[in-house]
Amino acid sequence: MGNLAAFLLALAIVGIVFEMLRRKKLREKYAALWLVVGTGTLVLAAFPRLLNIVAELVGVQLPSNLLFIISILLLLGVCLHLSWEISVVEDETRTLAEEVAIMRAQLERLQNNASPRLKGSEDESSTPSSPK
Amino acid sequence: MENLDSTRVLVIMPAWNEAESVGDTVREVLAVGRPYDVLVVNDGSTDATAELASEAGATVLNLPFNLGVGGAMRAGFKYAQRHGYRRVIQVDADGQHDPRNISEVLAGLEHADISIGARFADKGEYKVSGPRKWAMQLLAKVISGLAKTRLTDVTSGFRAANDRAISQYLDHYPAEYLGDTIDSLVVAIRSGCKVTQIPVAMRPRQGGTPSHNPAKAAIYLGRSTFALLFALTRKRSIIQSVSSSAQGAS
Numbered sequence: 001m002g003n004l005a006a007f008l009l010a011l012a013i014v015g016i017v018f019e020m021l022r023r024k025k026l027r028e029k030y031a032a033l034w035l036v037v038g039t040g041t042l043v044l045a046a047f048p049r050l051l052n053i054v055a056e057l058v059g060v061q062l063p064s065n066l067l068f069i070i071s072i073l074l075l076l077g078v079c080l081h082l083s084w085e086i087s088v089v090e091d092e093t094r095t096l097a098e099e100v101a102i103m104r105a106q107l108e109r110l111q112n113n114a115s116p117r118l119k120g121s122e123d124e125s126s127t128p129s130s131p132k
Numbered sequence: 133m134e135n136l137d138s139t140r141v142l143v144i145m146p147a148w149n150e151a152e153s154v155g156d157t158v159r160e161v162l163a164v165g166r167p168y169d170v171l172v173v174n175d176g177s178t179d180a181t182a183e184l185a186s187e188a189g190a191t192v193l194n195l196p197f198n199l200g201v202g203g204a205m206r207a208g209f210k211y212a213q214r215h216g217y218r219r220v221i222q223v224d225a226d227g228q229h230d231p232r233n234i235s236e237v238l239a240g241l242e243h244a245d246i247s248i249g250a251r252f253a254d255k256g257e258y259k260v261s262g263p264r265k266w267a268m269q270l271l272a273k274v275i276s277g278l279a280k281t282r283l284t285d286v287t288s289g290f291r292a293a294n295d296r297a298i299s300q301y302l303d304h305y306p307a308e309y310l311g312d313t314i315d316s317l318v319v320a321i322r323s324g325c326k327v328t329q330i331p332v333a334m335r336p337r338q339g340g341t342p343s344h345n346p347a348k349a350a351i352y353l354g355r356s357t358f359a360l361l362f363a364l365t366r367k368r369s370i371i372q373s374v375s376s377s378a379q380g381a382s
Contacts, residue, residue, distance in 0.1 A: 094199055094307055098207040101173070101193040102214065109191075 007045035014038035142217040144208035147225035148175040158188035173204040202312035221292040244328035245297040249290030264349035303369035310359040318363035
C-alpha cells in the first residue's frame with residue numbers, strides 16, 4: 001500500500017503545480033522542472049518495478065540509492081537555478097535603481113527651472129547649465 | 133545628451149549616512165574655485181545626507197535603496213556620460229581626500245585613462261600593518277604587474293577617469309565587495325585602459341573610524357584575494373572608441 005501513498009503524493013504535487021500555473025502564480029519556466037519531477041514520481045509509484053530495472057541497468061546495487069542520488073541532483077539543480085535567477089533579478093533591480101535616481105534628479109532640475117520661485121532653486125548654481 | 137564645456141569635471145561622491153561630513157566636503161570642493169560640478173550619490177541614506185549635500189550646492193542622485201559603493205559609482209558614471217562630462221573624479225564624502233589634490237589627480241589623465249590618488253607613495257603618513265598590509269601589498273604587486281607601472285595603493289577611492297574609462301566602467305563595475313576598486317581596475321587594465329598614480333596625502337576621516345581588528349583584516353585579505361582571482365579571469369570589455377578622444381593609441 002506504500003505505493004498508493006507515493007502515487008497520491010505525486011499526484012497532489014502535479015495537481016498543485018498545475019493549479020499554480022493556471023492561476024498564473026508560477027511562471028512556466030520554473031514549472032516545467034516540477035512537472036517533470038512530479039510526472040516521474042507518478043510513473044515510478046505506478047510501476048515500482050521500473051526502478052529495479054533501471055538500477056540494474058546502471059549498476060546501482062540498492063534501487064533506493066538510485067532514487068536518492070537522482071533526487072539530490074535534481075534539488076541541487078533547482079537551487080543553483082534559483083540562485084542564478086535571483087542574481088539576474090538583482091542586477092536588473094540595480095540598473096533600474098540607477099535609472100530612477102538619474103531621472104529623479106533630471107525631473108527635479110526641470111521643475112526648478114520651470115518654477116524658480118519654488119524652494120531649492122539655489123541648487124542651480126552648481127548644476128551645469130545646458131547651452132545647446 | 134547635453135553639450136557641456138569639455139573642461140568641466142564631475143566630482144562624484146558616493147555617500148551613505150555621511151550627514152556629519154558631506155556638507156563640509158562638498159563646500160570645500162566647490163571652494164577650490166575650479167570648474168567642478170559635485171554629484172553626491174546618496175546611497176539609500178537614512179539620515180539627512182541628501183538635504184545637506186543639496187544645501188551645500190551639490191546635485192544629488194537619490195538611489196532608492198543601498199547599492200554599495202560600486203552601485204553608487206556606476207550610477208554616477210552613467211550620469212556623467214549622459215550629461216557629456218569628459219572627466220570624472222571619485223572623492224570620498226568622509227573628508228579624507230583633500231579637495232586641493234583633485235587637480236593634481238586629474239592632471240594624471242593627460243597621459244592615462246585612469247588616475248589614482250595614492251597613499252603610501254612617499255607622501256603623507258597613512259600606515260597599516262598585519263594581514264591588511266599584506267593584502268594591500270599583494271594587490272599592489274599583482275596589479276602593478278598587470279598595468280606595467282608602479283601602483284602602491286590600488287584600493288584608493290580617490291580615482292579619476294576620462295571618457296574612455298567611463299565607458300569601460302559602465303560595461304563592468306560590479307556592486308560586489310571590492311568590486312568598485314580591485315575588480316573594476318583589473319578589468320579596465322585588461323581591457324586596455326592606461327593607469328597612473330599620483331601621490332597624495334590622506335587626511336584623517338572626519339567621521340567614522342578605520343578598523344584595526346586583526347580578524348577583520350584577515351577576512352579582508354581572503355576576500356580581496358578572491359576578488360582579484362575573479363577579476364583576473366573575467367571577460368575583457370570592448371571599449372567603444374569615443375569621438376575625438378585625446379588619448380591616441382594607448
